[in-house]
Amino acid sequence: MLSFLILNGPNLNLLGTRQPEVYGTTTLADIENACANLAESEGIELTFSQSNHEGILIDEIHDSKGKHDLIILNAGAYTHTSIALHDAIASVEVPVIELHLSNIHAREDFRQTSYISKVAIGQICGFGSDGYLLSIHAGISYLGAKS
């Protein structure tokens, strides 16, 4: 059975009330439930987590080696700043899909740099909370296409 980790970075615990005009009104708990339902129907094992702390996200990426087949990562603002997250991804042989609810390419200049993109297999952004479900489908398809 395939095992996916969905890892969420800083401020994503506030989804639902955080800048709803940008991120929508769906909460992270709603997203987790929708992902769990999809994972069950697709027959994959899913771990869903969130942290506001860079080091904890790095630890989770390290721990995913040998445990998860794929990571879906919404690194929040660390996307644009964290060479440490880039290096963690480069250090484990686990494919990563970069995910954002908003279309970061249509936003402020400081969101135009992604340290995650350089080590991700691909990026999904701009589809709001549906991006989580799209990422699961993309991950299944990527791993299926590889085997």
Ligand code: DQA
């Ligand atoms: C985000 C985009 C980032 O630029 C921002 O810092 C976030 C959320 C998104 O999901 O659209 O925290 O990753």
